[in-house]
Amino acid sequence: MTFARPSFEQTFQNRLNFATLKSQPNHSMETTMCGESMMLFQRVLIPLGLMSDSHPILGIAADMAARFHSELLLLHLFNHTHLALRDPSEIAGLRTTLSKTARKLLKAGAERVYTAILEGNACYNIEEVARHHNASLILLTEEAQEERLQPWFGTATQRLARRALIPLLVIQPGAKLAFGKPIVCVVDFSESSRLALNHAMAMARDLQAKLCILHVVPEPISYPTIESPLWKSTPLPAVAATTAVFENQLAASVLGSVGKIEIERRLERAQSELAMFLADTDLSDIHYEIQVTCGQEVEKTLTVARSLKAGLIVAGGGSRAGFTLYETQTPAEALAQVADVPVLVFRTAPDLLHTSTTREDIAHRFN
Template sequence: MKLLEKILVPIDVNIDFKEQLNTAIKIARSYNSEIIVMYVLSEEIVHNDIKEIVINAISENLNKVKEILKKEGILIKEPSIVFGNPVDKILQSAINENVNLILIGSGIIDKNEKFRLGINADKLIRLSDKPVWVVKSNEETKLTNILCPVDFSDPSRRALKNAIILSKKFKAALRILGVYKPFVTTSLRLKVDTKEENAYRLGLIEKEMKQFLKEFDLHGINHVIDIQAGVAHENILHTIKEYGHDLLVMGTNGRSGLNRIVMGSVTEKVTREMPCSFVTTKTQDIIQLRFDNEIKEIEIHFKNANDLVENGFYEEAINQYSICLQINDMHIPSFYKLAESYRHIGKNEIAEYYENRAKALLARLWDKKIEFEIRKHYRSDN
């Protein structure tokens, strides 16, 4: 079982892709993922002699990338060169290869441009159902300080789920940010106590945040819950700069682009500024659980379960520990791990049941061992 099986890395050999490749290596090494490298060449090149020269040059660069990944011990599929529209071909490849993640560079941006996100990267975010990780060029993604803004919508729910997974895997700090719009008035006619009104609004979002976070397991994660008053996209950009966040995780929704409730328009306004590397999630998670139904060995199921626990997938881990007990109903470590997993999801009575079964089994085995030693002793005396 692999939690993050495949990463699609479309490379533009004409620009600096060092940080894009470094980030891909970092993720692949952590999850034992396969990297799929591709280059999309425009069909505008029609002269065969020119096309051959260009293809040879690109192939040489892709082979260098392949060797770098091999030296790093990363599993890599043979790099490919395809012809056509970059966005269309990347999306098609992501579907054909059934990748977990598309990892791209931010692209070439003119210094005079207002927005820092490349055109192709922007289109991929809008059109891809797969999670898209955009690496900020010329800036190391350390994966130590993650920001996840939430507005309690389904897109932000998915984003936070993935942010928590990444925080656990990379032992990164996580800031969960909620922004509410403060009441402001300059009218002398309105007799409103702005302090009282804003205190009321703050109380509402604090209550909503508390309820929202009940769905997530934040145990063992160095996290901060940060509620601010202001304009959402401005606060997010300011927070990234003030606290030095190196990864932003946000949610998007719908094929027409970004969810227009609150989070979508905010996501668009933030990501086009390219404040740091970021991940956008839409209908799929970065981590997709894929099991081989033919696996029977208890050790593999137990290892699968432990990996799931480490990444916060307690219900899925429970399923794997249960399979261990189907194979061997005296597998004591699985009993204890089931108890631990059920406690994580708040089912303490079931946890106690499995813990008691483990203790009873240990006691029975211990009694048998003592009985065996006594019998052995008497046999030796005779």
């Protein structure tokens, strides 16, 4: 028996079939969708990777389809190694399994369900398919991701959170997407956080959910804190004894006093900046609250979300390009990686991608 990978013609044919989405108007959706937030769930891309047809994320997709009458794009991805070891008849069986899954989602209320099987890099293919077929949202989980590149570049979910310009909804194993529960929107006064806030407001308005607008002020790093000794977000076992020293001897010290004054000053400045940030924002028809706190952003966000029993965290992922993609994680990326609440990440295009790179411009920058 000869094992062969699908030909380029077969793979290209899959792409052609997927591309027919652009020429199929959905008139029924124009009448069923009445809210601005519904457009976010209009066409959802679900990369399946090596997941089974009973994966929990498909149940979430079914609930989403039933509520918003979404179009669902099921994309099964193989890397080159997997294709080289599989019998083409097994891939044909996979198409049958995807068709059965699609019919289940149609019964659940999806407007349309499309399936495709592609070969190659997961992160690249997800981005390309989402962009070329006008996906409004990418639904991902950390499960069943490729292991080869994790030590250097992270999972496909982590890489997409760093670079994808299409909204990314990341649901960790065990987390549940609950519409109608409070929504926590983390703002840092950036363009991406404004985009996130606009969508969070639209969802809160359409779903009649409470909106919590949260801004976390970084702690001063000029002194150690009792909660974070040696400036670590999580205390190390080796400094447990040091924590007691901080608590007993430095609580009323000069360093502690300076730290309290600095925190109060930062909170006051953050509150005034947040008031300016929200000056042109209409919150009149939304049940909302505003919180400004100080600490480590990921930890504080998770604490607030758990206290409110939130069903969703919305955050701006910033705008990075080039080597900055591999620098320290943004808070939104870290939240998507560790949160036990679904995290919706919005990114804006880096300015670097929109600037001219002619010789005259380069010479002008260096002169």
